[in-house]
Amino acid sequence: MPKFIEKTYRSVLNKKKFIDHWFWSRYTLNPYNGCMFGCIYCDARSEHYHMPEDFENQILIKKGIGDLLDTRISRARTLKPDVVVIGGVTDPYQPAETKYRNTRQCLAILKKHQYPVHIITKSDLVLDDIALLQEIAQQTWSTVSFTITTTNPKIAKFLEVRSPSPARRLAAIEKIKAKTPQIQVGALVIPVVPFLTDSDIQLEDVVRSVKDSGADFLLFGGAMTMRNLQASWYLKHIQKSYPELMHKYETLYNFSHNNDTYQGNLVPQASYLLSNHRKLIKLCKDYELPVRIKRFIPADFRKLNYEVAEVILHRSRSKQLTGKPYENFFWAGQHIQNLNESIQDIYSRNALSTISNVTGEVLEMVKHLLENPYH
Structure with a gap:
């Protein structure tokens, strides 16, 4: 059973030096540390993000997050309303949200201060806050991005252990577009997982399904990163369930596998990345799906x-x-x-x-x- 630990933080809103050119976010906010969905490829498992050691079973709840966020924005002299991405590291609509409602608290404060919002999630629980997100959309701008790496239920269960199924995510896109067209909503095919989700058939099925859901965009990455603890965790699962793929990963990421440390490359060979890009560019063109998100435009200078x-x-x-x-x-x-x-x-x-x-x-x-x- 997951263990919830309420923890006091000094601040919850991070301002970036440069705006993210994929998600158009100036600010980042994660209502929780650790993620109950337990996706085995998640880059947040790496040392880079300082997450709990037991990533999916030890969830840090940011105590008093609404008041913290309100104080941060109210007292700031240099902050301007701009896109806040919620969930760039851990999912804001993981099951902990049903109890603590940290994400909802943040949305209410951001609406109060007229900040646009970009939600990144794998959960249809976001539908519970759709009225609030619609109000933000009418006020400034709101976008919801659902990560959809595959439509294959078996592979999805292996990669995204406790996440809602891809079918539920696609259905959520359809519901949002039907009920609240003011909200921009689409899919993130991030990451493309080598040898498990990168076949021509799988990629086309994802693009087709996203198009059929009525999505506004499909944003894709080239392939999965491999970084220290994240790579070790992922390869442990590959070795157990798909051992025949290990040699392919060694070649693609330039390493020799051992169980203790990962010494390979962060990203695959450039030729592999470009091949994926070409496939997805063509598919999105064929299915008339934009590959970029329409950004928030402020009214000031x-x-x-x-x-x-x-x-x-x-x-x-x-x-x-x-x-x-x-x-x-x-x-x-x-x-x-x-x-x-x-x-x-x-x-x-x-x-x-x-x-x-x-x-x-x-x-x-x-x-x-x-x-x-x-x-």
Whole structure:
């Protein structure tokens, strides 16, 4: 049985130096540490995130989270309303939520302060808060992303041990779009798990199912990461249930397996990643599914900055997915959306080139966007 431990924290809202270019989040918030769903591939098991040692059975409940969040936002002098992603590390709608309602408390406070919200989950329990998320959508912006790595029930049960089934997640997407179309909702095919969810048949079935659910987008990654404790935990399960795959993983991630430590690469070979990207790009095009999330646009001086940055970062992601140099576009987009004044004012001073990475092709693209309004 999972053990719930209530713990007092000094702060629960984290501000990032750069906005996440996948989820469009400036802030991150995790109502719980540890996750009862126990997905065996979860990167949060790694040392990087400082989670409880017994990841799925020792759940830390952030005590008084609503008051903490309210105080943090109310007293902050430099925070501006921007996207808060809830659940980037552990699931905000794991079963602990039915008892503690930490996620609901956070949503109420974010609505009070008019902050847009992005929920990342594997649970249809999010439907309990759909009215609150709709109010946030009407006020600013709200998005719900369901992780769907496979539609195969057997593989899903192996990988995502205690999570609601993919069928329930797809049904939740359908319900949200039917009842509250103001909420942007879609799927995250993250990660693509080598040798278990990456076949042509499986990938197409996921894309088709997401499309049929009425989703607004499908965002995908190239493949599963492998990092210290996370990798060791995952490989232990592979060795037990799919031992015939171990040699393939050794080749793909460049390691020799032992039971104590993982010494391989963080990501698979580049050729494997590009192959997955090509497949998923084509599938999403065939099924007319956007591969990017439409971002929140604030009404203050950041409006034009965010609109321009969105186009630049879309181009960056497209280049990255096809194996082309993308870094200059990426950093230009990041610096543009971090500006402390409108990019229009900088353009009026003929000073666009003073923005980091706004050079060459990027500079011409920014000028074109500013001289030819696209909205």
